[in-house]
Amino acid sequence: MSDEFEVEFIEREExxxxxxxxxxxxxxxxxxxxxxxxxxxxxxxDTVRFVENSSVMFDEMxxxxxxxxxxxxxxDDFEVGDDVxxxxxxxxxxxxxxxxxETSDELVQPAxxxxxxxxxxxxxxxxxxxxxxxxxxxxxxxxxxxxxxxxRHLQKVEVVGDAGEFDEEEPNILxxxxxxxxxxxxxxxxxxxxxxxxxxxxxxxxxxxxxAFVFHVETDGSFTADELLxxxxxxxxxxxxxxxxxxxx
Amino acid sequence: MxxxxxxxTDEELRIEVAGEDHTFMNVLKGALxxxxxxxxxxxxxxxxxxxxxxxxxxxxxxxGTDPLDALGDAAGLVQTQMGTLRDAYESxxxx
Numbered sequence: 440m441s442d443e444f445e446v447e448f449i450e451r452e453e454x455x456x457x458x459x460x461x462x463x464x465x466x467x468x469x470x471x472x473x474x475x476x477x478x479x480x481x482x483x484x485d486t487v488r489f490v491e492n493s494s495v496m497f498d499e500m501x502x503x504x505x506x507x508x509x510x511x512x513x514x515d516d517f518e519v520g521d522d523v524x525x526x527x528x529x530x531x532x533x534x535x536x537x538x539x540x541e542t543s544d545e546l547v548q549p550a551x552x553x554x555x556x557x558x559x560x561x562x563x564x565x566x567x568x569x570x571x572x573x574x575x576x577x578x579x580x581x582x583x584x585x586x587x588x589x590x591r592h593l594q595k596v597e598v599v600g601d602a603g604e605f606d607e608e609e610p611n612i613l614x615x616x617x618x619x620x621x622x623x624x625x626x627x628x629x630x631x632x633x634x635x636x637x638x639x640x641x642x643x644x645x646x647x648x649x650x651a652f653v654f655h656v657e658t659d660g661s662f663t664a665d666e667l668l669x670x671x672x673x674x675x676x677x678x679x680x681x682x683x684x685x686x687x688x
Numbered sequence: 689m690x691x692x693x694x695x696x697t698d699e700e701l702r703i704e705v706a707g708e709d710h711t712f713m714n715v716l717k718g719a720l721x722x723x724x725x726x727x728x729x730x731x732x733x734x735x736x737x738x739x740x741x742x743x744x745x746x747x748x749x750x751x752g753t754d755p756l757d758a759l760g761d762a763a764g765l766v767q768t769q770m771g772t773l774r775d776a777y778e779s780x781x782x783x
Contacts, residue, residue, distance in 0.1 A: 443772070444776040445776060446773075446779075446781075448780055448781070460773070460776070460777075463773075466714045466718030467715055467773075469710075469714060470711050470714055470715035471773075473709075473710065665781055668777060669777065672770050672773055675711070675766065676766070676771070676774075678689060678708070679712075679716070679763045679764075679766035681689045682689060682716070683763035683764055683767070685691050686691070686756050686757075686759050686763065687760055
């Protein structure tokens with residue numbers, strides 16, 4: 440295998456990306472996918488000290504909900520095991536939102552401000568102090584930075600002729616990203632996932648492109664999709680370096 | 689990452705790689721199979737069946753080169769691959 444990889448973006452946003460990588464082996468593609476899910480750590484609330492909880496939910500249930508609130512995670516400033524203190528104080532009637540959480544570190548904020556924690560009625564109050572800890576998705580799913588990470592084969596669509604004049608028009612559904620004969624990469628939702636919309640009256644042939652993988656990466660907001668992928672690559676790289684050192688002794 | 693050699697001859701090696709799972713082992717196996725001196729390579733997670741053994745066991749057979757050297761080469765290859773992949777992604781992201 441050549442060590443030449445080629446990356447091409449189809450969509451690229453802050454929290455999600457879709458791109459094609461050529462020259463990958465299935466082993467590397469899957470290694471990176473798995474590393475993005477389990478090996479890139481994020482901050483998540485792990486310990487809560489309740490001052491007052493007169494809401495309708497038990498402390499434990501609130502604790503679970505808090506753990507699922509994504510927090511922005513500056514990975515350069517923290518190491519696995521480090522923690523950050525957060526606090527919240529909301530009095531009813533009001534809804535306590537993730538945006539009400541106060542933080543002791545400017546860099547660590549709730550990634551979304553509009554996640555409801557609990558609705559408080561007249562006279563109910565929620566006050567607590569919490570520690571968020573940096574851990575990997577391996578230890579608990581709340582620490583997964585990548586929430587929708589996967590890949591498919593890139594498929595090539597070729598027009599091989601005209602469809603039979605009296606053939607029944609049947610939809611030809613395909614999902615993912617296709618490569619046209621001109622080498623253009625097209626996401627299938629651009630033509631309603633139906634090849635007969637793009638090639639009406641044509642007979643087409645669909646084949647997998649060897650070694651080309653279409654990744655779809657989406658993060659929970661802890662960091663950008665770029666960061667997630669690069670950190671996953673770093674984690675495999677670091678382990679290979681550690682192994683090489685260990686063997687060399 | 690802790691390594692425990694189970695068996696070693698001039699051309700064969702069985703080694704336990706503590707604390708790793710499919711994420712790294714499969715990438716490593718892929719790289720081993722691309723290494724010229726390696727004739728055969730596989731790994732076995734075999735968790736419950738082997739009486740509580742949960743760490744993967746890597747088996748390498750070479751053409752006569754020291755299998756530890758082959759393992760070192762493969763680890764180097766993984767680093768090269770990750771390096772080129774990082775560069776490829778960064779240049780595409782920067783463009």
